[in-house]
Amino acid sequence: MKKFMFLIREDLARLAAMTEAELQEDIAAMTAWAEALAAGGHLLSGEPLEPETRYLRKNHIASDGPFAETRESVSGYFLIQAESLDHAAQLAAGCPSLQEDKIAIEVRPLMIYA
Structure with a gap:
């Protein structure tokens, strides 16, 4: 199997506006999904x-991302193994958070050198 990185991208304003109950609900859904991936x-x-x-x-450090107007950021990651890029995307x-349009997931294959 090949290794892939799931980069979880979220709207930072949406995250900041979430109540504790909403945050815990999202965490529970992501945890259940991660447990299914593990199983x-x-x-x-x-x-x-x-x-x-x-x-x-090289000559610049920004504290809030590459652009001042950045709204979306990587909020987490998963390292998984799958048969192919298509399988990883599947x-x-x-x-569940992707299906509810709360996040986007970028699926990237790891570059493995022999």
Whole structure:
């Protein structure tokens, strides 16, 4: 099997406006989905990320992303294994938060050097 990274992208304003109950509901849904990935032998690891960030270029460090108007950011990741990019995308499509249009998931294959 090949390894893939799911980059979870969310609207930062939506995240900041969520109540504690809404946040816990989203966490429970994502946890259940992650447990299903693990039960299927696909989940290798994953973690949520804090919203604070630094974006670096050679001569520039921005505290809020590459552009001042950035609204969406990577809020977490999953490292999974799947047969192919299409299979990985199929697994990502099962995410309840994706289906509810709360997040976007970028699916990226890991580059493995022999």
